[in-house]
Amino acid sequence: MYRCCTIPVNTPLSQCLKQNKARRRFEHVPDQLIINMAKALVTPTKEEGFDDVLVVKPEGTTANLANTNSLSRG
Numbered sequence: 001m002y003r004c005c006t007i008p009v010n011t012p013l014s015q016c017l018k019q020n021k022a023r024r025r026f027e028h029v030p031d032q033l034i035i036n037m038a039k040a041l042v043t044p045t046k047e048e049g050f051d052d053v054l055v056v057k058p059e060g061t062t063a064n065l066a067n068t069n070s071l072s073r074g
Helices: 013-022 031-040 069-074
Strands: none
Touching: 013 031
């Protein structure tokens, strides 16, 4: 039987905006679009049918990986 896992990356809005500004002129998207998407973002849950939800946080934030106990299961 297969397991269904999701790995959302929890990047802070400020970092998303900073990375967007660093992109080449024609490759960036409007800041307001990123802000709107961040407001609408909902972290997936096991109740949605996932066996595991592993939330990855970038370096420099509180934790680099949450729910690491899920990684040890087969």
